[in-house]
Amino acid sequence: MKIDPIHQFNIEPIITLGHIGKHTIAITNSTIYMFVAVGIVGLLMLASGRQLIPGRMQSIAEISYEFVASTIRSTAGTEGMKFFPLIFSLFMFICVSNLVGIIPYTFTVSSHIIVTAALALLVFFTVLIYGVYKNGFKFFSIFVPHGVPGYILPLVMFIEILSFFLRPVSHSVRLFANMLAGHIALKVFAGFVAMLGVSLGAIGWIGGVLPLALTVALTALELLVAFLQAYVFAILTCIYLNDAIHPGH
């Protein structure tokens, strides 16, 4: 009985489509789960009813809508609502793919750094391009905080610029690392149960109760983390966009 907690992150090509330069382009299990997430979000939002008194599906769709909308309004103001489709897409995509990833034998799209980095860079460049487009040179005033004495201003500006360019790193690594670590921990504890049961017989069955309980608790924690990381990603996006919308603050 081997425990391989890394196996779940393997990318398995299903159909190889071709090559761009040296890179293989293939439909992989990751592709499938990305489209599963898109399909679930689309189904949830489009197939739910239009009743005055909503049913369960419609309630979930409307709660998601209101939740993201109120998050944007509270962090980026009403002007931030022009990014509502982007933030809603990001939040729902990450949240649904994280939640799907908790189901055993599935694949977690956001456990790959390349995916989270791409999403974080999308946010980064949206902020940068919209900020410059809307405010021109004034956008760069976010690097110059008010009320800082002149002699430490260069240092503060250096730190501000550095932190601005490190945003996509922290933004992507936070999501990636949380999903990765959570899934590894789950797999390790679940593996203990099977290993004890197989190798030690009846004693192992009793000994397996503790890791099993831990696995159950960790699954609950992972459910929370799956939602929370999507929320954190969305709210950080709102905060970054707020810089682009209101660089004066």
Add this chain to the structure above:
Amino acid sequence: MATGHGDAKAKATGAHTEADGGHHGGGFPPFESTYFASQLVSLVIAFVALYIIVSRFALPKVGGVIEARQNAIEGDLAQAQKLKDESDAALKAYEAELAAARSRAQAIGNETREKLNASAEAERKALEDKLAGRLADAERQIAATRTTAMGNVRSIAAEAAGAIVQRLTGTAPDAAAVTKAVDASLKG
């Protein structure tokens, strides 16, 4: 184990991974660059599809439903407020009418009472007048009777006094003197 898997995949994808610089060697799938391009292409297609679904169809639809509900609630509240105002007005009109009717009833009652009082007073007065007339008549009759009786008493007394004086003195007294004496004694 993990490494075995990485090797298997490296074999499956052939020369391309070799050319990438052997990143797959570590065997940790999230850092393997073999399928970075595949994932990026998949992600772009999936995310653009999601963005179009969300921005074109999903958000307008759900937003419309929420707005329609908001409007329905506001319309219902306005309707309820209107009906409440109407019922308040009706209640006020009813109370005003009730108060008017009550005061009218009071007025009618007062008028009737006064009329009845007046007629009763008039009747009483008429009765009293009649009774007073009768009383006066009776008194007059009594006075007349008494005068007559007193007149009779005076003449009888004068006659008797004259007779008594004649019996005692033997002489008939002067009639005028006797009458005078009787009158004086009747007065005293």
